[in-house]
Amino acid sequence: MPNIENPTATTLSALGVTTAAAIADHFAAIRSRFDAESASIHDESGWKILRDAWLGRKSGVLAQITDNWLKPAPADLKRSAGAGLNELRAHVESQIESRRQAIESGADQSALAHDHIDLSLPGVERPTGSHHLVRQVFEQIEDIFVSIGFSVVEGPEIETPYYNFEALNIPEFHPVRDDMDTFYLDLPKGASTPLLLRTHTSPMQIRTMEKRKPPVRVIVPGKVYRRDNPDATHSFIFHQVEGLAVDADITFCDFTGTIEYFVKQFFGHGVKTRFRPSYFPFTEPSVEFDVSCIFCGGSGTSAAGGTCSKCKGAGWIELFGAGMVDPAVYGFVNYDAKKVSGFAFGMGIDRLAMLKYQIDDIQVFFQNDVRFLRQFP
Amino acid sequence: MKVIYKWLQEFVDVTASPADVASRLALSGTNIGSVENGPHGAVIDAEVGSNRPDCLAHYGIARELGAVYKLPLKPISSRPAEGTAKAAEAIKVEIQSPELCGRFTARVIRGAKIQPSPKWLKDRLEASGVASISNAVDISNYVMLELGHPLHTYDYDKVRDHQIGVRRAKAGEKIRTLDGLERTLDSSLSVVYDGDRSRAVGIAGIMGGADTEISFSTKNILIECAWFEPIAVRKAARSLKLHTEASTRFGRGVDPETAELASRRAAELILELAGGELLEGVVDVYPGKRAPKKIQLTRAEFLRVMGADVPDREIEAILSALGFAPVRVGENRGAQGSLLAAWECTQPSWRAEVEREIDLIEEVARIYGLDKFPPRLPAARQGAERLAKFEPELRVRERLIGLGYREILTIPHVAEERDALFRPEGVTRARLANPLSEEASILRSNGLVTMAAALEWNLNHGQRNVRLFEIGRSYRLLGSTSLETPILTIGATGEAREKGIYDTARQYEFADLKGDLDAIGALAGGFQWQEGGAAWTHAARRGTVHLGRSNPAPHSAALGVAGQLARRVADKFKLRQDVFLAEMELDSLYEEIRREKEARRYEPLPRFPAVERDFSLLLADGTAFSDVVKTIRSLRIGEITSIEAADLFRGKNVPPGKYSLLVRVTFQSREATLTDRQTSDFSLKIVSALEEQLGARLRAS
Incomplete structure (x- = not known):
């Protein structure tokens, strides 16, 4: 075999090659040289040098072979030179590509250690914010009710006694007012109407019906206030979602069906539900709505074996009050109680969130400690 | 109300377990607090609703059980032996205020022996949570717990002239009640008086007086069982802060028809336990007697409200058990299950709150069982609408969260002196008439006051790098009406970037706040900033925010204000770190975000390359970047696509009174690639304009 420093820099005839067999020998030598070089590179920079040395457009080995061996080759040798070149090119290209993949994927065990990132180190941490948990629950509830045709409306937190009480069939000196300790505003002398902080989102039932004719389907998210001394389960501010549906043919069965749909969407399909008769001046029949205790699965027994502390062994947890709109309420909004019927409910959001996420102190919602906020991104 | 299981069994043969x-009971409408097995057997704690005074009695609960278990309710028939002397000759009764007292009955027992009660009576009272006093007094309480009607017993001999009656109290009138306290009355409530009407011997429906109290030396007993108007009793109990078993029952409305029976039952028990002779008859003044009300129930209405049916015999059994005496009426009364079926019912005297057909529907449904009405999801008839602000609020919230702010919700009740620190001039605060404390007596007039408190909380709990925002409302008064304004409040303190492997630490500064607000402004087509700010701001680090693409007119209303908290204010909150706050009104911001979104149109991407040129300028302090921009813009070179401040420094190599600003101008043409000559030409014009108009010097770079 001829031993020339750089055989591809010269022509075949200068190399003294006259037979196809000699051409094959030369290609074989070139190929082994490539394989040796290819095996000796382990990183991206070496790979680039290799690629340019062999595939470079102007002075790469393959370009040289084309220019120096193939083009000037005599007609009888052109065919075998071409075949040899094609075979070599296919080998070089595929090897170079597979070397690149090997280096990039890091599969190459000999890659240098300092090129490796330490995966256990954190990435760049940019400050990220978070949604307040109560707002997340609001959004989830809104989404569920919007999906079954309820529009969202909002109303004032500072209300008149008319909307908060009278029009909801709670006249002055009604005993129910004793259960809803109310904040009143200190108004200038001579103010014609007292103002109060709404004790429930129900005033928006009235405001909505005053503005719209049936069919009505709305929910009302918002803040409400009751003059309770704060502790782990009481806050003088909390959040409610009111619901109201009035139409020509809404029945108690539609009411329970809607509530059940909501609760199964919110707590999951495994939850059991029940309606207990109750009393509110603005609904009749009125109910309290219970779900099977989500802590003990409704068994009344805690995992440790004792009485479930959340439902006190009852197996049920009271969620919220609701009912069919009392016909007296329609009288305040000029609806014909003989022609329409409907239902209303008012659920406490803080309570739902506390149950679902097992929060034992309502005050954390309002302290805004970032260690709490961070837990519910 | 403590319900003693064995006591119920005296009225209804219930065999089911107490549980x-x-x-x-719970599933038929009597809320149950607990069931306890004590020394007196099972005691059920019933949380009776304010609409059901009839259930503040064992007999009432027994009636409910009779309906639920389909068991007969046993009648109470008390027939105490009477003497020959007539009660009417022993006691005179008159009612001067029939609007407050609908009935007053009196019985007299002579020669009774007052002594401690026997064990069975003491036990029942103890299980009910009522203190035992003496046999006569205990019996009146016992009958109240049994039948729901409060009674009062007097020492007959202390009732002057053996004459008793009811009148309105005189304003300022005083009485010493059984609890030994002297109480001052007003004319909205009524009193029981004796003799010449001058002395009050009891506050009607609430508590008896000490002067005529039964004692162990009492021989002769006067039993009062009356009916007092509920609202007046409730008001009186509230204004006197005197809530008793009697006032609770009268306040919710007791059954006037039961009064005579309860009196007879008490007399029977007194004869049994204390002996003596019951005078013949009862003195019964009953100006408030009403004819029972008739109420109709139709199946059509039942179906319209409930959506599922109940068989005729169930309807009739339930209403009968509850005392409504249903009678099927109408032409089709023979037809079982007819859709036209109707029943005429009679309101029982103990159910004054049942007046309408819907009330009867509820009665039937609750006893029949609410679980028997199959739930179904009704079809929606119209599209559901989100709030108009839904999308802009979502965009603002998501953007702030992306920028690293945490959403908070605060309690708007704050202290006056704190609110005043942030309250804009001319704003009237909303003060509560009945706050829980002075620290929570004002509804915040702005969101900054509660934001500062949230930062304070976190700093006090070791959280030093905090970024928060709140979407809420401010509360103010306009004359005697209220004004609630939706606002966005932002608060930040500590490091904008914490030291880590890849970065150095950097404090949060005004520029962070401005940049983050401008990121929100980008949703609304951009904010304009103006010098100025509120009283709470640091005078050198603040600005007002305005909507719109051009500079706002002088004194135009700002959308909001942003700034560093003045040290003087920060000290009040003991905030040692620099704190940055901003607040803006949301209604107009949301409006602008919506408008901007609707107006936004695609701008074709430029096809020719852009060229950047940097100008390193030496400017006099007081010359603003906006002056530079204005000067360059005034050249009206259409190819300028942006003018940016790329770097700024003072100090080394910069003479005092000056600062160095690196301004980067980008040129781009929509028609062709700019030539070097064109850009050099633009640059020369820019430099000479800045030199001439602003006295700027180009620094060698």
Whole structure:
């Protein structure tokens, strides 16, 4: 075999090659040289040098072979030179590509250690914010009710006694007012109407019906206030979602069906539900709505074996009050109680969130400690 | 109300366990607090609703059980032996205020022996949570717990002239009640008086007086069982802060028809336990007697409200058990299950709150069982609408969260002196008439006051790098009406970037706040900033925010204000770190975000390359970047696509009174690639304009 420093820099005839067999020998030598070089590179920079040395457009080995061996080759040798070149090119290209993949994927065990990132180190941490948990629950509830045709409306937190009480069939000196300790505003002398902080989102039932004719389907998210001394389960501010549906043919069965749909969407399909008769001046029949205790699965027994502390062994947890709109309420909004019927409910959001996420102190919602906020991104 | 299981069994032959009884009561409308097995057997704690005074009695609960378990309710028939002397000759009764007292009955027992009660009576009272005093007094309490009607017993001999009556109290009139306290009355309530009407011997429906109290030396007893108007009793109990078993029952409305029976039952028990002779008859003044009301129930209405049916015999059994005496009426009264079926019912005297057809529907449904009405999801008839602000609020919230702010919700009740620190001039605060404390007596007039408190909380709990925002409302008064304004409040303190492997630490500064607000402004087509700010701001680090693409007119209303908290204010909150706050009104911001979104149109991407040129300028302090921009813009070179401040420094190599600003101008043409000559030409014009108009010097770079 001829031993020339750089055989591809010269022509075949200068190399003294006259037979196809000699051409094959030369290609074989070139190929082994490539394989040796290819095996000796382990990183991206070496790979680039290799690629340019062999595939470079102007002075790469393959370009040289084309220019120096193939083009000037005599007609009888052109065919075998071409075949040899094609075979070599296919080998070089595929090897170079597979070397690149090997280096990039890091599969190459000999890659240098300092090129490796330490995966256990954190990435760049940019400050990220978070949604307040109560707002997340609001959004989830809104989404569920919007999906079954309820529009969202909002109303004032500072209300008149008319909307908060009278029009909801709670006249002055009604005993129910004793259960809803109310904040009143200190108004200038001579103010014609007292103002109060709404004790429930129900005033928006009235405001909505005053503005719209049936069919009505709305929910009302918002803040409400009751003059309770704060502790782990009481806050003088909390959040409610009111619901109201009035139409020509809404029945108690539609009411329970809607509530059940909501609760199964919110707590999951495994939850059991029940309606207990109750009393509110603005609904009749009125109910309290219970779900099977989500802590003990409704068994009344805690995992440790004792009485479930959340439902006190009852197996049920009271969620919220609701009912069919009392016909007296329609009288305040000029609806014909003989022609329409409907239902209303008012659920406490803080309570739902506390149950679902097992929060034992309502005050954390309002302290805004970032260690709490961070837990519910 | 403590319900003693064995006591119920005296009126209804219930055999179900106490737990089952409690559960069935709960599912038929009597809320149950607990069931306890004590020394007196099972005691069910019933949380009776304010609409059901009839259930503040064992007999009332027994009636409910009778309906639920389909068991007959046993009648109470007390027939105490009477003497020959007539009660009417022993006691005179008159009612001067029939609007407050609808009935007053009196019985007299002579020669009774007052002594401690026997064990069975003491036990029942103890289980009910009522203190035992003496046999006569205990009996009046016992009958109240049994029948729901409060009674009062007097020492007959202390009732002057053996004459008793009811009148309105005189304003300022005083009485010493059984609890030994002297109480001052007003004319909205009524009193029981004796003799010449001058002395009050009891506050009607609430508590008796000490002067005529039964004692162990009492021989002769006067039993009062009356009916007092509920609202007046409730008002009186509230204004006197005197809530008693009697006032609770009268306040919710007791059954006037039961008064005579309860009196007879008490007399029977007194004869049994204290002996003596009952005078013949009862003195019964009953100006408030009403004819029972008739109420109709139709199946059509039942179906319209409930959506599912109940068989005729169930309807009739339930209403009968509850005392409504249903009678099928109408032409089709023979037809079982007819859709036209109607029943005429009679309101029982103990159910004054049942007046309408819907009330009867509820009665039937609750006893029949609410679980028997199959739930179904009704079809929606119209599209559901989100709030108009839904999308802009979502965009603002998501953007702030992306920028690293955490959403908070605060309590708007704050202290006056704190609110005043942030309250804009001319704003009237909304003060509560009945706050829980002075620290929570004002509804915040702005969101900054509660934001500062949230930062304070976190700093006090070791959280030093905090970024928060709140979407809420401010509360103010306009004359005697209220004004609630939706606002966005932002607060930040500590490091904008914490030291880590890849970065150095950097404090949060005004520029962070401005940049983050401008990121929100980008949703609304951009904010304009102006010098100025509120009283709470640091005078050198603040600005007002305005909507719109061009500079706002002088004194135009700002959308909001942003700034560093003045040290003077920060000290009040003991905030040692620099704190940055901003607040803006949301209604107009949301409006602008919506408008901007609707107006936004695609701008074709430029096809020719852009060229950047940097100008390193030496400017006099007081010359603003906006002056530079204005000067360059005034050249009206259409190819300028942006003018940016790329770097700024003072100090080394910069003479005092000056600062160095690196301004980067980008040129781009929509028609062709700019030539070097064109850009050099633009640059020369820019430099000479800045030199001439602003006295700027180009620094060698």
